[in-house]
Amino acid sequence: MSTIKFRLNGVDVEFESNPSLRLLDVLRNHFKLTGPKEGCGEGECGACAVLLDGKIVNSCITPLANVHMKEVISIEGYRETKRYEILKEAMEFEGGFQCGICTPGMMIAAESLLSQNSHPTEEEVRIGISGNLCRCTGYNMIVKAVLRASKKGEGIW
Numbered sequence: 458m459s460t461i462k463f464r465l466n467g468v469d470v471e472f473e474s475n476p477s478l479r480l481l482d483v484l485r486n487h488f489k490l491t492g493p494k495e496g497c498g499e500g501e502c503g504a505c506a507v508l509l510d511g512k513i514v515n516s517c518i519t520p521l522a523n524v525h526m527k528e529v530i531s532i533e534g535y536r537e538t539k540r541y542e543i544l545k546e547a548m549e550f551e552g553g554f555q556c557g558i559c560t561p562g563m564m565i566a567a568e569s570l571l572s573q574n575s576h577p578t579e580e581e582v583r584i585g586i587s588g589n590l591c592r593c594t595g596y597n598m599i600v601k602a603v604l605r606a607s608k609k610g611e612g613i614w
């Protein structure tokens with residue numbers, strides 16, 4: 458057992474546990490943050506994506522030890538930001554989600570991309586979300602939404 462300390466959605470937290478636990482399980486079961494979803498459980502689909510020190514990671518393959526003294530932002534924390542608002546409006550406008558299972562991870566992927574490249578090309582958006590699988594939309598509407606958000610969010614990213 459170890460004491461893992463990290464910042465979660467703006468709050469300093471501690472968790473006494475086996476450091477090899479999956480971050481996804483700790484978020485969902487202990488902190489009751491159910492935005493990150495379990496899809497494949499193997500790091501392939503992006504449904505469980507969160508930001509770790511601002512970079513996207515798949516929480517299903519991230520051991521708890523990796524977040525010690527770092528900052529984790531899940532969709533629940535990201536939802537409190539202006540950037541989220543802009544992205545959400547763009548997703549709604551373009552019809553970027555249907556069943557919604559992939560959406561939390563897609564939003565995190567879009568944030569990760571836009572925070573590094575505020576004016577991506579269509580190809581860069583497609584590459585940026587390529588680690589996130591969507592079974593419903595065919596991706597085009599999500600790509601349009603991210604491009605729309607990058608225009609609407611001028612100066613925000």
Ligand code: FES
Pocket residue numbers: 494495496497498499500501502503504505506515516517518
């Ligand atoms: S559930 Fe983590 S990448 Fe699929």
Ligand code: FES
Pocket residue numbers: 553554555556557558559560590591592593594
């Ligand atoms: S909206 Fe259903 S998987 Fe993406």
